[in-house]
Amino acid sequence: MAYYVGVDIGGTNIKTGVVDSSGNILGESSVPTGADRHQEVVLLDILQTVKDSIAAAKVDEREIKAVGVGSPGMIDYEKGIVIRNFNLNWENFYIADLMSEALKVPVRLANDADAAALGEVVAGSAKGAKSAMIITLGTGVGSGYVINEKIFRGCEWGHMVIVHNGRKCTCGRNGCFEAYCSATGLINSTKQAINEHPDGILASIAKEEGVVSGHTIFDAADKGDEISAKVIDEYISALACGLVNLINGLQPEVVSIGGGIGKQGERLLVPLREKVYAEVFKGIPHPKIVICTLGYKAGLIGAAMSVRDI
Secondary structure: OOEEEEEEEOOOEEEEEEEEOOOOEEEEEEEEOOOOOOHHHHHHHHHHHHHHHHHHHOOOHHHEEEEEEEEOOEEEOOOOEEEEEOOOOEEEEOHHHHHHHHHOOOEEEEEHHHHHHHHHHHHOOOOOOOEEEEEEEOOOEEEEEEEOOEEEOOOOHHHOEOOOOOOEOOOOOEOEHHHHHOHHHHHHHHHHHHHHOOOOHHHHHHHHHOOOOOOHHHHHHHOOOHHHHHHHHHHHHHHHHHHHHHHHHHOOOEEEEEOOHHHHOHHHHHHHHHHHHHHOOOOOOOOEEEEOOOOOHHHHHHHHHOOOOO
16 A cells, blocks of 8 residues: 655644545644744754654555645745745755655645645545635635646635725735634724724623634624624625635635634634635535644644655
C-alpha cells in the first residue's frame, strides 16, 4: 500500500501525519511553529516531525510515496516556493525542494486553505462531492474549491467586494467579504454595537467575559438581546451575499463552513440556508450547506491527498 505524509503549517503549530490512500491518518506528530525563528531553523523541525509521524504510524520510510505541504501565504505551486508569509516572516522559501532533498521523496506545496478543502472532500463534510466549496470564518475568510478531488488553485474569495466603498480591509481594498464575514469582522461589528449601547446586555456580557470574541454576540442574543440578534442577522445576510455570488458562478454541490464562527452549527446554518436559497439564481441547483467536520485534520489529510497522483 502507498502512504503519504501531510504537513499542515500553522501560525502556532506545525502538524504532520501519515495518511493512507483512503485519507485515514495512521500516525501524527506536531511541534510549535516558533514564528520568530528563521525559516531554515523551522525547516529542521518540520523534517523531524515528518520522521516522528512515520514512526508513530509504524510504517517503513521506504513506503512513503510523497509528502504534501499546506502553507499559508503567497504560494508558487509549480516551483514549490512560499513567496511571502507575513505572519511567519518567510520569504522566497524553497521549502519543497529542500524537504525533497532531505527526505528523498517528492514534495509538493499547496495553499493551506486549498489543502483543507481537499481534506473535507476526501474524508469530511463534503465526502464524495464532485465539486465543493469550503469557506472558513476565522481571523480572515479562507476559501478553497475542489473539483473531482483536485484543487482549483487561486481561490482568494475573502477579498471579493460585497459592499462597494464599505469597510476597510487589511488587503487595502474597501468592502471585502473578509471585512464583514470573518470572525474579526463580526468582532468589529460587536464592538461597534457595544459602543452604541454601553448599558445593554451585550456590553454587560462582554465586560463579564473580559474579551470580545466571535461568540460574544451569540451569547448576548441567547439572553434575549435584540441588538445582538440584529447584528447576527446582518452578519448572516452579508455571509449569504458572498456565498450567493460564489454559488451562482461556481455551482458547487456542497458548501462547507468552517472556522470559529462555524462552531455555531445549525444556529448559523438554518437562517443562512434560507437567505442563500432565496437569492441563488433561478435554475441553479441548491447546494448542500453544511459545517466542516475534520477540524485541524482537514489540512493534514488534504495536504497528503494532494500528492496521490505523484
